[in-house]
Amino acid sequence: MSIANRIALIIHTHQLTNSTFADKLGIQRSSISHVISGRNKPSLDFLEKIVKEFPRVDAHWLLSGESRSKDLQASESKVETNSELSLSSETKEVAVLKANKKTIRIVHYFDDNTFVEYLPNEQ
Numbered sequence: 001m002s003i004a005n006r007i008a009l010i011i012h013t014h015q016l017t018n019s020t021f022a023d024k025l026g027i028q029r030s031s032i033s034h035v036i037s038g039r040n041k042p043s044l045d046f047l048e049k050i051v052k053e054f055p056r057v058d059a060h061w062l063l064s065g066e067s068r069s070k071d072l073q074a075s076e077s078k079v080e081t082n083s084e085l086s087l088s089s090e091t092k093e094v095a096v097l098k099a100n101k102k103t104i105r106i107v108h109y110f111d112d113n114t115f116v117e118y119l120p121n122e123q
Contacts, residue, residue, distance in 0.1 A: 001065050001113045002038070002065075003041070003042060003062070003063070003065075004035055004036050004037070004038050006061070006062055006065060006113075007032075007035060007036060007042065007050070007062075008036050009115075010050065010054060010057055010062075011032075011036075013107070013115070013117065014054065018032040018033060018036065019032075024053050025046070025049040025050065025053055026049065027046065027049065031046065047059075047062060047063070050062065065113055067109075103120055104119075104120070105117065105118070105119055105120075106118040
């Protein structure tokens with residue numbers, strides 16, 4: 001997956017348009033179009049703005065397309081129900097941390113840099 005595809009994935013994952021993404025980053029809308037189309041490569045400043053605006057985006061993944069480690073992904077992922085559960089990266093045991101949390105989105109990332117997003121039904 002190219003860096004342009006990873007940026008497009010970020011836009012899609014956050015349910016933004018190219019225009020709203022550009023506005024969030026404070027850059028020209030045409031810059032997004034040129035990067036996504038592959039006409040231009042993103043500048044360091046452009047990438048820094050993405051990482052600052054979207055702190056959950058892994059900078060290493062954004063640059064290289066590779067995650068830092070599977071253990072890190074596991075430690076950062078959370079499964080939440082009526083009580084919050086967190087997956088420990090070392091022991092892989094589930095620990096109950098807090099109650100009364102609501103799941104808003106679950107994203108499952110695969111090692112081929114694809115993902116599936118699950119959104120709860122609105123009630």
